[in-house]
Amino acid sequence: MASQEYDVIIIGGGITGAGTARDCALRGLRTLLIERHDLAAGATGRNHGLLHSGARYAVTDSESAAECIRENTILRKIASNCVEETDGLFISLPEDDIEYRKTFIESCQRAGIKAEAIDPKDAIRMEPAVNPDIIGAVKVPDASVDPFRLTTANVLDATVHGAEVMTYSEVTGFIEENGRIVGVTVRNHRSGELSEMRSAVTVNAAGIWGHAIAELAGISIGMYPAKGSLLIFGHRVNRMVINRCRKPANADILVPGDVVCVIGTTSTKVPFEDCDDIRVTADEVNLLLEEGCKLAPSISHTRVLRAYAGVRPLVASDEDPTGRSISRGIVLLDHETRDGLPGLITITGGKLTSYRLMAEQATDLVCSKLGNVKKCETALRPLPGSEEEVGISRQSDSLGRKAAGNRHGARVFQMDFADKSEVVCECEHVTRAEIEYAIKFLDVHNLIDLRRRTRIGMGTCQGSFCMLRVATVLAQALGCPEKASEFVRQYVEERWKGLTPVCWGEGIREMEFMRKQYGK
Amino acid sequence: MQESNISPNNFEQCLKCNLCTSVCPMMAANPHYPGPKQAGPDGERYRLKDPAFFDLTLKYCLNCKRCEVACPSGVKVGDIIQASRLKYGHQSNPLRDTILASTDFVGSLASPMAPTVNALLEWKPVKKMMNLFGVDSRRKFPSYSKLKFENWFREQVPSQENFRRFVSYFHGCYVNYNYPELGQDFVKLMNACGYGVRMLEGEKCCGVAMISNGMGRQAAVNGSKNLDAMRKALRDGSEAVLTSSSTCTFTMRDEYEHLLGLKTADIRPHLMLATKFIFDRVESGDIRLVFKEERRGKYVYHTACHMQKLGWTIYSTELLKMIPGMDLTVLPQECCGIAGTFGFKKENYPYSQLIGSKLFDLIKKLNPRAVITDCETCKWQIEMSTGYSVLNPISVLAEALDLEKTSRLNVAVPSR
């Protein structure tokens, strides 16, 4: 069994693990990031893509709210290429208590969130898609963030600073010596190989799966798996994030993300064993649409592209059947002090918006254990691609080049558009240049990974048109042309899961078409 | 909840089957054009995020609407492309484009000096100058007529008012400035069918060339004037507003509402090609036609792209088939490549001729006595590119009818 030494091993390639790996690498630690599937394959890629201003938590959880607005401000600077500064509205409908608005604005102000009451008429002008029946609106600095890009950029920067990354590698156990965690055993799912990785400190950043990871070390964290379902629409109906100005509830946020928009969420407790294969039910879809129409009526006649669900890594404090009242705050557990097991810490809870702070806190703890005194720099150093504003201003550029600039920021200059400008995925204008860049630099092993790096197959056809073409390009680039049909099979099965809950209207037409193309 | 699943700009009904791409004439001729699906529904999602995603190659769209006819999902592919050109595009050669689009204005200047203008347009130094100006020197201009149709018609007004039933005629720029003979045939034909013809008060160019040259505002001004004139004509007792050009008809019936946002619902059922009007009334027995007995020979009918979009080829061809001795072949639908002012522009001329070549070859192979089509720009293109003469169904019908006998039969039909 091969064995290697690191200062720190981080388990989980979601945004928290990616951010922690970056922070550790920047502080000069020999870092290894281990991910069971692909980067951002869990809850990181299965949420709204909302960069919270904190307003949503202002009334109920002022600490989280203050955290959010600080991180929101930081991410706009260091991750400009992943963030779209849309702003957000909190709207009051006739059935809502308008008095809540006053409490809401005051709470926002206390947390340092700029919250501005807006006349309904002005709100409709700012956001034409908003329900015209609104009786009040508050403008807050919400924004939209692309979690795939954010994770990729963090991992990329970590590797630039010396970190190593193992995807499709599952931690199967801990190595314990003299009552101390000194490493992990890992199975590589692609090669089947088992190996030992040793480190001074191991960070459990595996989200909801962190519960099972802790159990491998004989520790119980008492997590609360709360499933949240969401729907993606075929195009953007809104420009600003639209929230309900009331206590957080089901389906009360509509977020514009890239060229689509997303309504969510629901919240129900699910058993741990379901977390690997959660599906959205017809009832959830109905509920999301019913509530969503109240935010923006036009979604009632906009095509629903697909449905998906993620599991929030909440840490239970009391018995709450919905998990709504559990704090979204950061949970950092030092298992040395908590459980008498040195060498292992867990970072969990929190949310996409606060990932950087979670990473900072976890890294601070790692550093204190290692005697490293280097200060955290992640709040100041821009992520790769966000060093300069690229924009899409040159009108003469091809659509593929513009789209790539929008997705990868300044990293677009590393792509070769000279003779690879042909569009491969037409819905999302992904060119061969972008695909080859992703394969070369962004740790891609199959079509699903490639989708998370580039958006291939995320458009209205869900890959039914371009899949074969992309699979051929990918298989060739990876040097395994025989794998192309296997890539397609994996990809179709993954897309199908999101299509089936929305099998009516254009959705069922697409499904019939996809089956005719690939089903037989 | 989700009852119709259709958004106003229904681009997301596009399932990416690419049937539109397979019928796009520009796609086959020009590698720089991304094709209707990419330019239309695919591009629109990105333009909704940021108008900076507007792609300059959209200027190559001919607005032929073949993509819309082919689409099994009912996506208004062509409308999406045209609307985004109007919204985000700008003219590449503003002076030339504006002059080419101002058919009404240019026509009214040229018409009084028609013989001189026509000679000048054929004169080499002028052709060279036009070339510099961005109009291809190989393009043959339609000649201007000395006598404007409107002026000719003024003389006919008293006789037209003797009828008991009326239709109004939207003659269009081409009939007015270049080819008043077609208008005269129209009047003859309608009179024989028992209808007096009236002009619209203050008819303007339908605006099709303005729309394709990024002049949406001017087109909308023309459009609302035309619609108002039609409303008045219908109030004043005309049974319908008839046309002899498929493109003007299509523009006013569909593009006014889809691209310019004008309300046309009240006008649309009463605005149509004369061939549809006559066919429906021949079917119901309200109009009876008597044809002259003579040998005619072989003709071919070319379905203009906008005629196919209207879906009305069947009216023109069924009427033509009523003519005894008429040997009519309906050609498979192909684009002739001119697309209005598109083919006049220097940078487009080669594409224009390449696109049309399939059609030209077919016509030459069939060697007909003449080509029949409902579109005037197809006429210019086919005449210039094949040498065969091209006729409008109205002229063919007017020529084939026994006008006297037909008149007698139809006058007997009582007024409604």
Add this chain to the structure above:
Amino acid sequence: MRYDIIIIGGGLAGVTAGLQLHKAGKRCLIISEGLSLHKTPKDEYIAAGGAFLPGDSVISGEWDGNALKAVRTRNLEGTRLEADHFILASGKFFSRGLVATMDAVIEPVFGCDVEFDSCRDKWYNDDFYAVQPFERFGVKPTEDGRVFIGGVPAANLWAAGEILAGETDIEQSALKIVSILVK
């Protein structure tokens, strides 16, 4: 306009029926929303002089009891298209012969009776490669191939091709109706 037979749908079933009926001397009209993918029989049909309306769709029918008298299309507004017989060959979901709302599957032109499962969660199979229940939804015809509307068989509206419920041989279903109509 009057025809012997009007065929709604220019897919394989529609053009197969149209071509055979035309060859048997019937005056046919095919109305096709979108381009026909089945170019060869379509081209042969048109070249032989068969009437074809591309890019048009039927919007309403005119009934006399359980007999369909005429249909109207979106493009040929105001023009009645009469026929002795009509063949519904408008396909399944992709071609919109069937439309799925959030809780029902309908035949949108005439409201023909459609067989489907009332629970949406049962319309699909989690396994992409398995036959999908929705692929078997469709119009259940009489023994000889006529549609039901409100439980009553139509006198002269026939169904062929993919719009039929169950597993269908597209060409055979069209030819079966042809053989009845040319008798």
